Every structure is written in structure tokens, then in C-alpha cells.
Amino acid sequence: MSTLPVYVVGHKNPDTDCVASAIGYAWLLRERDGMDTVAARAGSLNAQTRFALSHFGLPLPVLLEDASPRFDQIVKPIDALNPAQTLAEAWEFTARTNRVAPVLDIWRRPLGMVTGRSVFDYLSKRLNMADEPFSELIRVPCGEACDRNVPRFLATDRISDHRESVLRDQNDDYWVIDREGKYVGTCTRADMMKPPRMRLVLVDHNEAMQAVNGLQEADLLEVLDHHRLGTVNTAIPIAFHIDITGSTSTLVAERMRLARQTPPPEIAGILLSGILSDTLMYKSPTTTARDKGSAIWLAWHAFGVDDAEQKMQEYGSALLRAGADLSNRSAQDIVQADFKMFESGVVRFGVAQVEVTHYDAVLGRAEEVRSALRTLQEQKSLHFAALMITDIVENDSLLICVGDARYFERMPFSRMTDNIWEMPGVVSRKKQLLPTILGMLQ
Numbered sequence: 001m002s003t004l005p006v007y008v009v010g011h012k013n014p015d016t017d018c019v020a021s022a023i024g025y026a027w028l029l030r031e032r033d034g035m036d037t038v039a040a041r042a043g044s045l046n047a048q049t050r051f052a053l054s055h056f057g058l059p060l061p062v063l064l065e066d067a068s069p070r071f072d073q074i075v076k077p078i079d080a081l082n083p084a085q086t087l088a089e090a091w092e093f094t095a096r097t098n099r100v101a102p103v104l105d106i107w108r109r110p111l112g113m114v115t116g117r118s119v120f121d122y123l124s125k126r127l128n129m130a131d132e133p134f135s136e137l138i139r140v141p142c143g144e145a146c147d148r149n150v151p152r153f154l155a156t157d158r159i160s161d162h163r164e165s166v167l168r169d170q171n172d173d174y175w176v177i178d179r180e181g182k183y184v185g186t187c188t189r190a191d192m193m194k195p196p197r198m199r200l201v202l203v204d205h206n207e208a209m210q211a212v213n214g215l216q217e218a219d220l221l222e223v224l225d226h227h228r229l230g231t232v233n234t235a236i237p238i239a240f241h242i243d244i245t246g247s248t249s250t251l252v253a254e255r256m257r258l259a260r261q262t263p264p265p266e267i268a269g270i271l272l273s274g275i276l277s278d279t280l281m282y283k284s285p286t287t288t289a290r291d292k293g294s295a296i297w298l299a300w301h302a303f304g305v306d307d308a309e310q311k312m313q314e315y316g317s318a319l320l321r322a323g324a325d326l327s328n329r330s331a332q333d334i335v336q337a338d339f340k341m342f343e344s345g346v347v348r349f350g351v352a353q354v355e356v357t358h359y360d361a362v363l364g365r366a367e368e369v370r371s372a373l374r375t376l377q378e379q380k381s382l383h384f385a386a387l388m389i390t391d392i393v394e395n396d397s398l399l400i401c402v403g404d405a406r407y408f409e410r411m412p413f414s415r416m417t418d419n420i421w422e423m424p425g426v427v428s429r430k431k432q433l434l435p436t437i438l439g440m441l442q
Helices: 016-033 047-055 087-097 116-126 163-167 189-193 248-258 265-278 289-303 308-324 331-336 366-379 429-441
Strands: 006-009 037-041 101-104 110-114 152-154 173-177 183-188 199-203 219-225 239-242 339-344 347-356 384-391 396-403 414-417 420-423
Touching: 006 016, 016 037, 016 047, 016 199, 016 248, 016 265, 047 265, 047 308, 087 101, 087 110, 101 183, 110 116, 110 173, 163 189, 173 189, 183 189, 219 248, 248 265, 248 289, 265 289, 265 308, 289 308, 308 347, 331 347, 331 366, 331 384, 339 429, 347 366, 347 429, 366 384, 366 396
Parallel strands: 006 037, 006 199, 152 173, 199 219, 219 239, 347 384
Antiparallel strands: 101 110, 173 183, 339 347, 384 396, 396 420, 414 420
């Protein structure tokens, strides 16, 4: 049985529903199933999500940008010797710990390791073993007989990045250090060959391109989502649930009700935030009766039964406004904050979405936004990239595209200017825009 926690995490460039469903589902898995869960995020949070967390007094979820095993998961923080201690003490240390004897300098930085090979090399080169009594040999300072060429790895390094070099190396033991070069512990070749794997539950996505880096080096236990089928590959059968709702937070709330688990106000509040955000307060065509029913139930627990609907409306309006303020955001942040990548055959593309109360907030910076989109397209090696600008007041959107025009020039919308299209009534990337683009590409 693994002692590592289970990380419940959403997609890269997390939005409010993604973070809310991770927090809510981690809570449910703890309460219902007794699992050791940690709510995580796969990137920086946007202003709307920070507003929601602050409003309900919740801390930021743990940042998990890579699920690959790292040296801090396999390090053994064993005691160490100083270079003046004798080989006899190193011998006793090794017999007691069944490990090599690490030797540190006065600043707690690795100096060398006393191993059988290092001792043999030292004695064979420097002492006449036929003449020296054994008691004299083992009084040699271990600092003189240690191997000073043992490779060092940062505790935060990915193990997979160094595995090939270790396979070509003759050592069996290695240093693990911190960023200041100080001793953390040691690890073995065997530790590196089969490290413990992180355990993950994915929420609000099921495509590998959108998932946390290093997913292939982790054990995926479950997927809970409301998007199209991507999908991630697994080595074993897992719990996999995709349903047609406007929000993954709705799916989490339904599971709470089914399990007869009552969420505390802060958990109910953040899940309510996920629903109101993803459905644009029920204005998105993705909204279902299930979203509305779950939202009312969560509002009761978040605000109390009295005037719950009124309080929910007031809070929802403030939530959407928090995400629509672009005045202090760079063009890079605007195009990256809610950016998702997709594939259709050989075509790789990405679509970002930003919510505004008036198009001028973005159109006044159109060239700056185009430049940021081109940079993102090149960095991600995409055929094209687009920004969907959604007016949450008028419930319409504009689309700005950059890249290889042959993949998007036949967009079935009215062209406003060069590579900018008007999309009346289109507010959902998932249900309205993405099917249009995929159909066009196919």
C-alpha cells in the first residue's frame, strides 16, 4: 500500500471550475472513502479563482506542475560523519546502517562517501599492508579514504532526467542535495530504477495535452469530467466518468448528495463558484437543470437557507466581474490564463478564452494580443492559436486567430477585420466553438 497521498488535480492553466472541483472532490474522497487526498492545481490561478478562494477563506491548492518522481521522494536522510572521524567509525557506521558512510564538511556539504572500493583504493596506494598493523589502518581519517567523485542530484530534480547517466555509472550510492549544495541524504541506484509513483485523480479534463506534465510516470486512479472524450491512456482499468453538465463542480456536488455528505460552507461556496463561472450564471448553452439544482443546494450550505438565491445572484455577479477586469493584465497573461490545446488528426491548435464586459478591453490592444498569441503558438509548436473574447453582458464573442491561415480561414462566422470573427450568441468554447473548429478541420 502506497504511503503517498492522492493528488486531485485539474488541467493546466486552471480556471475556477477546475480548481473548485479539485478542492471539492478531494474533500469528498477523504470524507466518504477515507482517502489521503491533496487538492492541487497544475498552474497559476486567474483573478476570478483567487477572488473565489479569498471570499470563502480557502488557501491556494498545492501547485503540482509535474507528476514525475523526484529525488526528495527516494532520499534517505541518514546521519553522516565528519572527515576527522576514523575508518573504524565509518566501519561501525556501515555495519549499523547497512549503507555507505557519507562524509560532510563543516558547512554540511558532501565531501565524499566511504565505500568498500574507496577504502581498498586508499589502502592499496598509500600503505604497506604487509607491515602496518590492522589497528593502525583503521585509525586513518575517513576524509582521506572516501570517494570524492560521487554524483550529486538536487532533491527537486526529476529522477527520469538522470536515469540514463546512472545506468552508465559504476556507483551504487549517490548524494541528494538542496539548492545551496547542502546535504539532504543519499539514494541508491535501485531507488532510482523503481521510484514510488505519484497517484492522481484528474478532474475537469481527460486529454493528455491538457494534463499535468509527467502524467505517464504517475498512477492515474480516476477521471471526472464534463468535456469531450480525449482521452488519456492508462495501463490498468480506472474509474472514468464523463457527463453532460455545465460544470465538473456539479458532478462533485451530485456525488456529495448521493453519499449524504454535507459540505462545510467554504467547500460548498467554492463548488458553487465553479458552477456559476463555467455556466456564466446559467447564460451558457452548456447549462443544464442539474447545474441549477446543484447550485441551489450548494448555496443553501454556503450562505444559509434564508435569501440563498438572492445572495447567490449577488455573489455570482461579483465573481464574473472579478474575472472580466483586464486592466492590470499583460497580453501574455490574457492569452495564457485559460489556454487549452487540442488535436485533430495531424493538426495541433490551441484556444484561449477571456471574459470581458466590453470588447474594447481587448480590441484596444489587438496587435499586442496578436503578438502574444504568435509567441504562444511558436512555443507550443501549434499550427494555429486563437483567443475567444466573450462579452458576459451581451453573451456574444469575438475570435482572434494567428498561424497557418489555411486551417481557420473558412471559419463559418462573419469576418470583422483581418483574422477577427464575430460570433453572435457563442459563449462556450467547449460546446459551441470547439465542435465548429473540429468539424471544419475534418
